[in-house]
Amino acid sequence: MASISIRNLVKRYGNFTVIPDLNLEIADHEFVVFVGPSGCGKSTLLRIIAGLEPISAGELYIGDNRVNGVPAAQRDIAMVFQDYALYPHMRVYENMSFALELRGTPKAEIDARVKRAAALLHIEPYLDRKPKELSGGQRQRVAMGRAIVRNPKAFLFDEPLSNLDAKLRGQVRAEIKALSQQLKTTMVFVTHDQIEAMTMADRIVVMQSGTVQQYDAPETVYERPSNQFVAGFIGSPAMNFFPVELRGEQIVFSQAGTEAPLDAKSRDLLRKAGHGVLGIRPEHFSVTADAAGAAAVTVNLVEPLGSDTLIHFDLAGASAIARVDPSLRPKVGDRLNLRPQPGRTHLFDSTSGQVLR
Ligand SMILES: Nc1ncnc2c1ncn2[C@@H]1O[C@H](COP(=O)(O)OP(=O)(O)O)[C@@H](O)[C@H]1O
Ligand SMILES: [Mg+2]
Structure with a gap:
């Protein structure tokens, strides 16, 4: 549970500036979606928040803590990726409990947290299975479960639904939205899909070339786009x-x-x-x-x-x-x-x- 504050953030790779100067305030418990065309800097921004990528200039706060330079492991943030990255040799249960065991969390508490997450995600029947015995949607839920058991201050999702077929994508989309309401945790979700952005977000960040084009509630972005880029990107078929x-x-x-x-x-x-x-x-x-x-x-x-x-x-x-x-x-x-x-x-x-x- 934490707000995220990004102030005058600059990110360069060598001579190439991905993010020239970005300011963004994400409120505690808010569900914010970064949307924009491929290559606009969504993943880079998410990885910076996670601590997986250093920043070139500016400041980043999680809650009241300035976290510039704080390693990922100490930020208390969970990230869920597109490719799930589950451990193939472990059962679902161990995939979810592993990080807590490393931290030395007591067995009974681990068990309670895994079972609670499994119930939230409707994966209780699969706790004894290996990842290869699950469907894509079930694996995606295990990846989320692994994040949930850690009780992080914020969840970061990088295009987690891209590998799912259209029907499942719609279903998991609704589940993540419901989950965010139950968990009351700050969530940042990256997608290039404007329908995901419109349906899930409390607020949408529309990005282009490392800049924020508009940051508003979905209906505002749709009804009152601030420029032609936003107007053309949000809505299908396009304006x-x-x-x-x-x-x-x-x-x-x-x-x-x-x-x-x-x-x-x-x-x-x-x-x-x-x-x-x-x-x-x-x-x-x-x-x-x-x-x-x-x-x-x-x-x-x-x-x-x-x-x-x-x-x-x-x-x-x-x-x-x-x-x-x-x-x-x-x-x-x-x-x-x-x-x-x-x-x-x-x-x-x-x-x-x-x-x-
Ligand atoms: N490690 C890196 N080194 C150099 N350039 C990178 C690196 N990572 C990303 N980029 C570049 O930064 C830009 C933004 O990438 P990315 O954040 O992955 O975009 P998105 O997630 O919006 O598709 C792209 O032009 C990409 O090629
Ligand atoms: Mg990306």
């Missing part, structure tokens, strides 16, 4: 982007010169720069009979998902996707009027990508 500009009092799509169906507020936002990037999520188009305030598009491709249907279309030189009600049954070649839902569009600065509000 659609169209360059737009103000011509006189009219907002037009830059590529096509045709009117963009936007409100007076967007016009005010565009007034200063004269141009920007319009962002519309697939789920924020309405199909209307009326052409007014809508963009007329031709359906290029239809993907029925059951719960809803994705329509691919070209608009103003960009390919785009709308998510519509499946009862509409659109067909390739159909013409549709798509109206952006009022108040659900986003405008970004063309150069910096920062949101215009």
Whole structure:
């Protein structure tokens, strides 16, 4: 149980700066997810918190303790990796009890802790098995159990679900979330999967090139992305982007010169720069009979998902996707009027990508 505070952190490998200057406050008991494209520095940051990687400059606090230079073993933090790293020759029970035995924890206490963790993770029936006699999901739970028995101040997870198939991933995702609520321990979870981030986190850190692009609750990151990178990374299918500009009092799509169906507020936002990037999520188009305030598009491709249907279309030189009600049954070649839902569009600065509000 501890907060984690990262202040002006710099990490270099030789001449290569992975993290230029990072500040982050993780509250006690908080579940924080680091999300971002491969290579953006998520694992590096996690390994720095764990003490597996030295820092080039800045400060790191766990609780009230400044831990720069404190070895991993003395940080009281547990890390769960993607590849589990279980001991193949030991039974599940010993895999979980091993670290406590090394520490000289009394046998009865070890037994109580292993059984409690096994109950939490629903792996009691497997305590006598070897890792090779378990499924991927069960092994993942043993790896977590091994972390839980140590009662660490914080859990760090580095893409622990990547090796699981899609169904199991969804299940273990829900289990880890429930576990975090039961254990009331600080958890930091790294993933490149924005769905994992959205569903698990109290707060999401969206990272790019070793910098924090946004640090907010999932719904805030989705509804009020701070820049075009975050807007494009969070949400699936991704937000659609169209360059737009103000011509006189009219907002037009830059590529096509045709009117963009936007409100007076967007016009005010565009007034200063004269141009920007319009962002519309697939789920924020309405199909209307009326052409007014809508963009007329031709359906290029239809993907029925059951719960809803994705329509691919070209608009103003960009390919785009709308998510519509499946009862509409659109067909390739159909013409549709798509109206952006009022108040659900986003405008970004063309150069910096920062949101215009
Ligand atoms: N030991 C290392 N030596 C040199 N470069 C490294 C080392 N570890 C990671 N990097 C580089 O740092 C960057 C961030 O890596 P990493 O933290 O693993 O990204 P992520 O986990 O977000 O995919 C990458 O460009 C990677 O190549
Ligand atoms: Mg990584």
